[in-house]
Amino acid sequence: MLNALNSLFKGLEPRQAAAIVKRATVRIRIAAGGVGQVMHEGVQWNARCPSEHTAIAPGRTVSVVGRQGNRLFVMPLAVESRRPVAAKPS
Structure with missing residues (x-):
């Protein structure tokens, strides 16, 4: 039965799971070494x-990298570098 289920769902498996x-x-802020809360x-x-x-900090988007019981393990997303925009001459 397990083999039948595996073959049934085989085509539904994502090809690029890492993506x-x-x-x-x-x-709620996640302190260094501490616990906070995420949605x-x-x-x-x-x-x-x-x-x-x-x-x-609160408001930051994070990636979920794991779970243990009712706790998620998260990492901040890479911050894109931003160049200052030059002011237009008046």
Whole structure:
């Protein structure tokens, strides 16, 4: 039976699973080495960052990298560098 289910769902398996990134939004600050809260798929979760030296501010978008029980493990998304825009001459 298990083989039948595997063959049934085989075509539905994503070919580029690494490209699928789950995201969440920080609601309560995640202190370095501590726990905060994020909103993920409409549900509030306790969350912590695996990097003990990284704090994440509320409002930041993070990627969900793991789960243990009712706690998500999240990492901040890479910050794109922004160049200052030159002012137009008047």
